[in-house]
Amino acid sequence: MKSEPIRMPTAEDVDAAAARLAGVAVRTPLVFSPVLSARAGARVFLKPETLQLTGSFKFRGAYNRLVQIPESRRPAGVVACSSGNHAQGVAAAARLLGMPAVIVMPHDAPALKRDRTRALGAEVVGYDRRTEDRDAIAGAIAEQRGATLVPPYDDPQVIAGQGTVGREIMEDLAAQGLAPDLVAANVSGGGLIAGIALAVKRHTPGARVVACEPAGFDDHARSFRSGVRERNAEPSGSFCDALLAPMPGVLTFEITRPLVGEAASVTDAEVARAVAFAFRELKLVVEPGGAVALACLLEGRLNLSGGTAVIVLSGGNVDVETFIRCLGA
Template sequence: MNAPIPALPTTADVDAAALRLKGVAVRTPLLRTPVLDEATGRRVFLKPETLQRTGSFKFRGAYNRIVQIPAADRPAGVVACSSGNHAQGVAAAARLLGMPAVIVMPHDAPALKRARTLALGAQVVGYDRVTEDRDAIAAAIAAERGATLVPPYDDPGVIAGQGTVGLEIMEDLAALDLVPDVVAANTSGGGLVAGIALAVKPRVPGARVVACEPAGFDDHGRSFASGIRERNVAAAGSFCDALLAPMPGRITFEITRPMVGHAAAATDAEVARAVAFAFRELKLVVEPGGAVALAALLEGRLGAPGDVVAVVLSGGNVDRETFIACLEG
């Protein structure tokens, strides 16, 4: 039997997270470029979390969760599961706070992400994404060490931290006397899009928050359609390695089902074109999992002509071989 769902994070929790992260996380800019407006017919604003600590938005949620661990529990450290971006976020946050970290990471995770996680001082424990249960492995390690589990998305503190991405988008658009018609974010377990919804929807109820997913891993889109959490058939098969959660989180779906409800998918080929577009036209390096929302925009799946569309580029930790393949594709 599933444990009861804990109290859901609120907009006030996102605001509190912003205070904890001030001066620690990078306040990434909101960028606009004529070439993207002309290519899409929208007024597009990009949130490049590629410039965040560790190269992705994940640092925000990891730090917000870990900094709230009581002092007496900190020596036992933290344990997390991740293919790389959450791993680096947790490792960096734990290092800043003087805590040990263990990361349960799939064997097929990009070598760059594994190397950077190790460089941040974390211990990495490998597992097979297809045949092994990462959550069970992490839970066993945490129980043995008395450590705190820091989930990649299904945690109120993590969700609130990720929501600061949306809060900054709203503040920066307000400074331009604009409100968003669409805010689109790449989606795995749903922590980022849930947090963004908490920041955006109470301020602009008519804005559409869109969960963007790799084709074939469109569990949020199917879950919004059915009203229950749907599981992906495959555990691997897309090069968007950051976005391959098996299904929406229990906590995140309680938020996204009523507050998001919109999804868009992009194929690996479309994502590869978006990675290349970001490099050639925007001068930005984006990993495949960080470019799905941009791909959906370029394919005309986000908003209508003239809409104000904010797109989160959620990560830039791409290995050389994958990046070159996208540019040459």
Template sequence: MNAHARPIPTAADVDAAAERLKGVAVRTPLVYSPLLSDMTGGRIFLKPETLQRTGSFKFRGAYNRAVQIPEERRAAGVVACSSGNHAQGLAAAAKLLGMPAVIVMPNDAPALKRERTKALGAQVVGYDRVTEDRDAIANAIAAERGAVFVPPYDDPDVIAGQGTVGREICEDLAALGLSLDIVSANASGGGLMAGISLAVKARFPDALPLTAEPADFDDHARSYKSGIRERNAKPAGSFCDALLAPTPGEITFAVNSKLTGGAVSATDAEVARAVAFAFLELKLVVEPGGAVALAALLEGRIPARDKTVAIVLSGGNVDPETFEACLKTL
């Protein structure tokens, strides 16, 4: 379905998603980090979506979309394309709702993510990230089965579900008597950032949302500057496998281009050090794609001094070999 055929989500949609997710999604904690605060001169809080169902924020948006599928359409199931986190999130949501799921995944996706997706009951269909079009494959399967295609990010219900991350950040800071100055989250197609920005700007209008992305896949940064959706030069080449969408989504860019305050990036080497730092110093397991915002903070690219900053650790689904390699960087 063309993105323009569906409305741009609002903060009210995020609030509605929060009601649907209540008691189903994990309300992950907002954790103050004395160490990061001392290092940066700011008040640094972490939102570890690594503790969410299936190990990433993706469950929120997937469930919010799937639960709204009419009962008469559920037998045909859902279809998605994903490198792993949306795959697992939708597979888990479908299982909870008693629906079949088919996930189109790149052949180079981490084996751990493929196996976890299968373990949740989904059928996995592989494709070549460089030579094949994942959306075309997924849409063909959906058409054949009469299933509902659930995009990984460019969908108002998915965006609204992801926005509950930002809503929870705001609620928890308000409970501490604090306002939010900066929030940074990792971006592939931009759904998490769009949802967070909607929720945050409704509660803290002066807050600065910052998109974080791999250095060689900075399509959001370039798109914000040009005012149009720019594409990445190549489809693969970073170990941040969760963040390799070719271009910002139509709906997500419509939101992010108005509400975000810009973008930061980090190289694979910097992200690897951030993954190691999270484990050794913060006692958290974070996958590369979930650690770019943290890496940018550690590299001094987020202006944290004297600010209240929330960093979203968006996922923790890292295979042992990659994790071991990251630990060797420190």
């Protein structure tokens, strides 16, 4: 029997997600930064998803997906794959909704993220990034238990949930009589940047939306150039553990290819300096994977020429050792 094609998410789906998340997720502030504005020669705002439940934007998409699972299927629970932030988002959403959760996590994921996922009530199943297929492991568990798979990015409702970040940006700028010239966000599989693009381009079609990646994991930049999804050469190798998806998602790339189409990248050393800058100058704790867009701004990779820019700080779940190393950068 032929399966039905997956319906692409729309800006209206982002609106619906915002209604579901109201009173559940944190509406994170949009913060004007005088120090970054002076440095960049533009009006720069920060969207600190470090303040979101579980410490990253991932809770938004996870909850929007899980809350739509029919009551009859909830006792079987959910299964997800993640290096940490999606794991915690799914675990937290499942706990709120009274559902069991199993998370397939790489052995090299930060201990902090593994421990917090377990603390939220989820069962953690480990795997090796280089030798094992996480999707196959998760699929087998879901089939055995009759559980619902919750993809980290390639799902219409996950994308719509992440898009509420962009929706809030647009609303908060509009309240000040402003519109963005540029919105930059960190990217892995592309769920966040795809959702943001849906929300931003709906109201400001001329705004630039930029995907920010670790050097060596610039699959979006290469995919935008070639027009097809390109794979990263290695499964690991950057300390931006939250941004190591092997390639852009199928759904996310269908959105980002026409609506984003622009990417920037920075090295781990540049990201470390951005983490230290966020702590010292902005008084914010940001994990490496959450600071890539900030690093792109600080290193002059965003080609700003005045106007209004928004930098999304996507997560703050950094272990102590990594954070100390960044502060010494």
